[in-house]
Amino acid sequence: MHLFSPLTFLLGVLALISYKVLSSIREKRRQSAEAARRGCGPCPILPKQDLLGITQFRESIRATRAERGPKYVVEKMDAMGKNIHTVQVRVLDYDLNVTRDPENARACFSSQSNDFDIGVHRTQSWKPLLGVGIFTSQGEAWKHSRALVRPQFTTQQISDLDLAERHTRDLTNKIVAGADGWTETMQLQPLFYNFALDTVTEFLYGYSVHAQNPNARAALPTVRGMDEPNLLELGVNFDQGKRWIEERGAFYKWYWLISSKDFDHRCREIHKLVDWFVQCRLQGGDKQKDPELADGKKKFILLNELAKETQNPLELRNESLSLLFAGRDTAGALLGWVFYFLARNERVFNKLRTLVLEQFGSSPTSEITFAQLKACTYITHVINEVFRVAAVIPLNERVAVRDTTLPRGGGPDGSQPIFIPKGRQVLIATYAMQHRADIWGDDVEDFVPERWEGRKVGFEFIPFGAGPRSCLGQQFSHTETSYVIVRFCQRFDRIENMEEPGPIRLCHAIENRSGSGVQVRLHEAAR
Ligand code: HEM
Numbered sequence: 001m002h003l004f005s006p007l008t009f010l011l012g013v014l015a016l017i018s019y020k021v022l023s024s025i026r027e028k029r030r031q032s033a034e035a036a037r038r039g040c041g042p043c044p045i046l047p048k049q050d051l052l053g054i055t056q057f058r059e060s061i062r063a064t065r066a067e068r069g070p071k072y073v074v075e076k077m078d079a080m081g082k083n084i085h086t087v088q089v090r091v092l093d094y095d096l097n098v099t100r101d102p103e104n105a106r107a108c109f110s111s112q113s114n115d116f117d118i119g120v121h122r123t124q125s126w127k128p129l130l131g132v133g134i135f136t137s138q139g140e141a142w143k144h145s146r147a148l149v150r151p152q153f154t155t156q157q158i159s160d161l162d163l164a165e166r167h168t169r170d171l172t173n174k175i176v177a178g179a180d181g182w183t184e185t186m187q188l189q190p191l192f193y194n195f196a197l198d199t200v201t202e203f204l205y206g207y208s209v210h211a212q213n214p215n216a217r218a219a220l221p222t223v224r225g226m227d228e229p230n231l232l233e234l235g236v237n238f239d240q241g242k243r244w245i246e247e248r249g250a251f252y253k254w255y256w257l258i259s260s261k262d263f264d265h266r267c268r269e270i271h272k273l274v275d276w277f278v279q280c281r282l283q284g285g286d287k288q289k290d291p292e293l294a295d296g297k298k299k300f301i302l303l304n305e306l307a308k309e310t311q312n313p314l315e316l317r318n319e320s321l322s323l324l325f326a327g328r329d330t331a332g333a334l335l336g337w338v339f340y341f342l343a344r345n346e347r348v349f350n351k352l353r354t355l356v357l358e359q360f361g362s363s364p365t366s367e368i369t370f371a372q373l374k375a376c377t378y379i380t381h382v383i384n385e386v387f388r389v390a391a392v393i394p395l396n397e398r399v400a401v402r403d404t405t406l407p408r409g410g411g412p413d414g415s416q417p418i419f420i421p422k423g424r425q426v427l428i429a430t431y432a433m434q435h436r437a438d439i440w441g442d443d444v445e446d447f448v449p450e451r452w453e454g455r456k457v458g459f460e461f462i463p464f465g466a467g468p469r470s471c472l473g474q475q476f477s478h479t480e481t482s483y484v485i486v487r488f489c490q491r492f493d494r495i496e497n498m499e500e501p502g503p504i505r506l507c508h509a510i511e512n513r514s515g516s517g518v519q520v521r522l523h524e525a526a527r
């Protein structure tokens with residue numbers, strides 16, 4: 001007997017469709033009643049070129065591939081009006097709100113608001129690689145992770161300049177000048193990614209993968225039940241794994257359409273390697289000695305501190321992977337952008353170099369202290385300006401965990417609040433916010449570190465996020481970046497852009513780097 005004849009099937013489908021339509025109408029009604037009750041005004045909607053919103057979807061993917069994704073967002077908003085800062089976008093049947101209004105960003109991020117959390121799409125697209133850790137969890141699970149990880153980022157632990165010194169030395173050793181003092185034309189970007197990977201793996205696990213200098217790698221201890229890992233593969237597997245995650249992220253709620261054997265393979269390999277670090281720690285107990293420590297100083301290793309709190313190998317894997325992910329490519333991309341702009345702004349480079357030599361001396365082996373790095377405000381202004389113009393993370397997101405409002409963007413002049421129903425995703429377009437002439441002035445597109453003198457910033461500049469989920473690695477990355485800047489300025493007195501002129505290419509992954517890398521040649525200072 002057939003339980004489902006074609007007719008019952010058809011009736012079933014019809015019933016389902018009418019149910020969907022009805023409940024969607026009911027939900028729309030509920031939302032407008034709720035919006036009216038809260039005194040919300042309507043918010044501008046990006047004009048749809050077609051009924052389904054397919055054009056929008058195609059356009060945005062095309063802009064991303066052409067390495068101008070963040071600029072595309074600015075243009076779309078400008079096209080609706082220079083003073084329109086919050087819009088609604090419809091991608092297929094998925095509604096999004098996009099904002100470049102600092103007040104709305106404040107509402108999404110600030111600790112007063114419990115109405116927003118990170119979206120479930122982020123968790124779902126990243127989970128196969130990262131597991132569930134501080135970067136991917138929500139609600140109570142996130143609170144647990146944050147409480148576990150946060151104490152490890154105290155000033156004393158992140159100001160270990162020895163770590164920065166050793167890896168910066170490996171970095172500058174890669175740069176060799178000829179007889180006339182000039183290097184060949186070089187691509188700096190991969191060097192910075194390797195530098196960042198080396199630093200963060202040593203900080204987290206106590207073992208650098210030494211991507212910059214494989215000869216420096218010491219023999220690894222034996223770990224019962226595990227093969228010796230190939231540390232060098234970590235960077236490659238991470239890059240490839242991340243490409244899959246990006247792909248999944250770009251498909252919003254259809255992330256699950258993207259899956260592949262290669263992705264599974266990358267995840268497995270990464271987990272195997274991290275599990276080796278974890279087992280090494282768990283089996284070695286407190287007696288685990290770090291093989292790279294020569295001078296008897298006790299080195300801070302984040303995994304060791306976590307292991308005092310939990311012995312669950314999966315938790316140790318998940319939490320440390322979140323940190324590896326958060327800390328590697330962001331730091332590499334930032335360094336790339338710093339030298340991208342220095343190579344194009346001779347005045348800024350010369351001023352920076354003069355100040356660095358004044359404060360740190362001209363010898364590339366001079367001692368550098370944490371206090372000195374903090375005191376050199378021009379370095380901070382340069383880094384801020386790099387963040388502003390290039391936006392290492394050009395887009396952030398939050399999802400409403402309950403019906404709520406954003407304070408601005410509604411009504412004819414955009415001054416009324418707007419209604420955000422539970423589950424709605426809000427994209428916070430940080431790049432767009434940092435390119436608003438009404439906030440930054442008419443020279444908004446120029447690279448001018450001086451604009452930071454005496455400037456107080458609010459939510460219009462949040463390169464590290466803000467509020468309860470703000471970046472834990474901010475100080476760590478500032479120290480690392482400043483350190484590299486100082487050593488470069490001491491060693492080189494000129495940096496020349498070797499790339500053909502052309503528009504800035506914003507290769508937007510999760511973090512964003514220059515699409516054409518950083519092609520320069522450097523001139524060694526005379527000694
Ligand atoms: C240039 C370097 C960096 C940039 C631009 C950056 C940016 C960010 C941003 C924007 C967020 C917030 C994400 C959100 O709102 O959902 C974040 C979170 C985070 N970052 Fe960074 N980051 C950098 C370096 C680092 C480093 C070096 C580490 C660690 C070693 C790190 C660890 C974290 C962690 C753990 C979080 C998650 C915090 C939470 O959700 O509670 N970051 N970062």
Ligand SMILES: *[C@@H]1O[C@H](CO)[C@@H](O)[C@H](O)[C@H]1NC(C)=O
Nearest residue numbers: 043086087088095097418419
């Ligand atoms: C977001 O979109 C909804 C409709 O999908 C609209 O009612 C609301 O006003 C928009 N809010 C923002 C912040 O754009």
Ligand SMILES: *[C@@H]1O[C@H](CO)[C@@H](O)[C@H](O)[C@H]1NC(C)=O
Nearest residue numbers: 127128130131132314315318
């Ligand atoms: C770690 O992440 C994996 C997914 O990769 C998940 O199955 C597991 O439950 C997580 N474990 C802990 C303790 O966080």
Ligand SMILES: CC(=O)N[C@H]1CO[C@H](CO)[C@@H](O)[C@@H]1O
Nearest residue numbers: 239242243329507508509513
């Ligand atoms: C780290 C890095 O550069 N990631 C990716 C940036 O985006 C390009 C193109 O989408 C990828 O090729 C990179 O792997």
